[in-house]
Structures are given as C-alpha cells and as structure tokens.
Amino acid sequence: MESIIEVKNLTKKYESLTAVDSISFSISKGEIFGFLGPNAAGKTTTINMLIGMAKITDGKIFYKNNDITNKIKKFQGCIGVVPDESNLYEELTGFENLCFCASLYGIKRSKREAKAKQFLEIFQLSDAADKRFKSYSKGMKRKLTIAASLVHDPEILFLDEPTTGIDVASSRQIRSLIKNLNEDGMTVFLTTHYIEEAERLCERIAFINKGRIIKIGKVQNFIEDISQSNIIEVLFESTPIDKNVLLEKLKQSFPELECSFKNENTIKLISTSKIDVSPVVSFLSSNGIYILEAKLIRPTLEDAFVKLTGIELDVMKKEKEKK
Numbered sequence: 332m333e334s335i336i337e338v339k340n341l342t343k344k345y346e347s348l349t350a351v352d353s354i355s356f357s358i359s360k361g362e363i364f365g366f367l368g369p370n371a372a373g374k375t376t377t378i379n380m381l382i383g384m385a386k387i388t389d390g391k392i393f394y395k396n397n398d399i400t401n402k403i404k405k406f407q408g409c410i411g412v413v414p415d416e417s418n419l420y421e422e423l424t425g426f427e428n429l430c431f432c433a434s435l436y437g438i439k440r441s442k443r444e445a446k447a448k449q450f451l452e453i454f455q456l457s458d459a460a461d462k463r464f465k466s467y468s469k470g471m472k473r474k475l476t477i478a479a480s481l482v483h484d485p486e487i488l489f490l491d492e493p494t495t496g497i498d499v500a501s502s503r504q505i506r507s508l509i510k511n512l513n514e515d516g517m518t519v520f521l522t523t524h525y526i527e528e529a530e531r532l533c534e535r536i537a538f539i540n541k542g543r544i545i546k547i548g549k550v551q552n553f554i555e556d557i558s559q560s561n562i563i564e565v566l567f568e569s570t571p572i573d574k575n576v577l578l579e580k581l582k583q584s585f586p587e588l589e590c591s592f593k594n595e596n597t598i599k600l601i602s603t604s605k606i607d608v609s610p611v612v613s614f615l616s617s618n619g620i621y622i623l624e625a626k627l628i629r630p631t632l633e634d635a636f637v638k639l640t641g642i643e644l645d646v647m648k649k650e651k652e653k654k
C-alpha cells in the first residue's frame with residue numbers, strides 16, 4: 332500500500348520528560364489508522380507534531396516520500412485537524428464558523444456559503460445553523476469541528492479522541508461519519524482510549540503507552556492471534572478479599588492461566604490450551620466468592636490489548652470516568 336505519511340524515530344521531550352519516545356510508523360493512503368493508548372501515552376503530542384503544532388525534538392516526518400520535518404506548515408493545506416478541544420469561535424453561529432474557516436483557506440464567498448450549508452446538512456446541523464456555537468451540545472460541537480476541518484477538502488484527516496466526553500448517540504453518529512468519509516477515500520489518523528472504538532473503526536492500530544509504540548498491526552490480525560486462546564469469564568456477586576490478593580492467589584494456584592479483572596465482578600481467564608473451569612470455580616468458592624456464571628467468550632481486541640500491553644482494562648476504563 333502506498334504510504335502517505337511516514338514517521339521515523341519521532342521524539343518529543345519536555346525538559347526531563349520524554350512524551351514521545353522514538354516512534355516510527357506509516358499511514359497508507361485510504362486507511363483509518365489509530366493510536367490506542369491510555370491517558371498521557373503521548374497521543375496528542377504525536378498529533379501535534381504531525382500537524383505542526385508542537386516542535387519536534389528529534390526524528391523525521393515524510394509526506395509522500397518527501398521530508399517535511401522542517402516545513403510542516405507548507406503541508407497544512409492538505410490536512411484537516413480535529414483537536415481534542417474545539418478550536419471554533421463560541422460567539423459565532425455554526426454557519427459563520429464554517430464560512431470563517433473556509434475564508435481562511437481562501438475559498439470565495441459564494442462558494443463558502445454553499446459549502447457551509449452543504450456541510451451543515453451532511454452533519455445534521457442545519458437546524459442549528461444560526462445558533463451560536465456556545466449553545467451547542469458537546470456532540471454538536473464535535474460534529475461542527477469535524478465539518479470545519481473538511482471545508483478545504485483535505486487529503487488526510489487527523490482526529491484527536493473524536494468521541495471522548497460525548498453522548499452515546501452523537502458518538503455513534505461521529506463514528507459513522509468517519510467511516511463514510513473514509514469510504515469516500517479520506518485517509519484518517521485518529522487517537523482513542525476506547526478499545527471498542529479502535530476495533531470498530533480502524534484497519535490498523537498502534538498500541539501506545541508512555542510515549543512508545545508497543546505493538547503495531549492490523550486489528551484483524553490481533554484478533555486472529557488472540558483467537559487461538561481460550562477465554563473464560565467468571566462472573567461473581569462480590570469478593571470478601573482484596574482484588575489484588577485474590578489475583579496473586581489465583582496466579583499461584585493456576586500458573587498456566589492468565590488471570591485479570593475485567594471489572595469489579597468479573598475475572599477473566601486466558602490460556603492457550605483448553606481451560607478446565609471446575610477447579611477454578613472450587614477455588615473461588617473456597618475463598619468465599621459466590622459465583623453467578625462462568626462462560627466461554629469470543630476474543631476481542633480488548634483481550635489482545637491486555638495480552639500485548641499488560642495494561643489492565645481498569646486503567647483504560649478509568650479514563651472514561653475522568654473525562
């Protein structure tokens with residue numbers, strides 16, 4: 332596949348902190364490529380370097396095989412950017428914001444008004460066209476921000492956590508908009524800390540943590556690899572002992588199993604061979620845990636993520652609550 336962006340050993344240091352640590356990857360034309368990782372992994376910093384909003388400490392960026400590391404501004408006409416915090420004007424209406432963005436790209440007045448209307452329609456914001464941006468809901472704001480990033484027909488779209496902090500219905504709409512744009516040929520680079528979102532949207536992903544890429548590949552391949560494993564979830568009412576103590580005990584008694592907590596009431600067991608659940612159930616019962624159900628499950632990207640990164644799902648889920 333033809334690469335549109337290639338990044339080599341990209342690094343960003345803030346004094347003593349290395350926010351992005353020598354990462355390398357490429358984005359192919361026409362794909363949706365995602366950065367999946369917890370808070371502070373370095374996702375926003377990476378995007379900011381790619382779009383010319385953060386100074387690069389080290390490394391190189393290529394656009395269609397041309398080194399653009401020191402001239403990113405020149406390439407800004409080819410990209411659309413949807414930052415994690417909207418960059419639109421609170422006092423302007425939706426229509427005015429889009430017209431204003433179009434004017435920044437030198438689009439003629441008659442054309443920009445038609446374009447603004449067209450985008451408001453596509454993003455189902457026509458009814459709010461003449462309302463001020465500040466009166467918009469978070470979901471509407473994000474949709475208008477995406478619309479604004481597209482007025483100059485960019486070749487690549489960068490989205491930083493497009494659905495974080497947004498209601499379920501708007502999130503679904505935004506995901507489907509991103510899919511549609513991609514089906515019409517748009518190359519997309521997005522960041523997310525929602526594993527499910529990465530699984531639904533991306534063709535390829537990089538798992539990123541503490542400024543480093545831990546693993547990079549096709550979502551499909553990650554899932555196929557993990558499908559070789561057997562996974563059982565054990566659902567219980569509550570545990571009288573501390574979660575970490577319980578995990579330690581489980582690991583000692585069943586060294587062949589990978590054990591982790593999926594949530595407060597569910598333990599996940601992974602093994603490359605068939606799992607005999609009855610000794611596990613007996614073990615848990617003898618520790619005062621009342622089991623409600625044990626079931627075999629189909630592996631998802633979530634399982635691959637935990638296996639490959641060693642990051643507990645709790646860490647990713649906590650992000651949701653925080654934001």
Ligand SMILES: Nc1ncnc2c1ncn2[C@@H]1O[C@H](COP(=O)(O)OP(=O)(O)O)[C@@H](O)[C@H]1O
Binds near residue numbers: 370371375
């Ligand atoms: N302007 C800055 N000055 C100093 N440290 C920063 C700055 N921006 C980000 N960082 C730090 O860099 C790391 C990566 O941050 P960021 O790229 O925002 O992560 P993410 O988007 O994955 O949550 C974090 O530890 C963050 O605190």
Ligand SMILES: [Mg+2]
Binds near residue numbers: 374375415491492
């Ligand atoms: Mg971020």
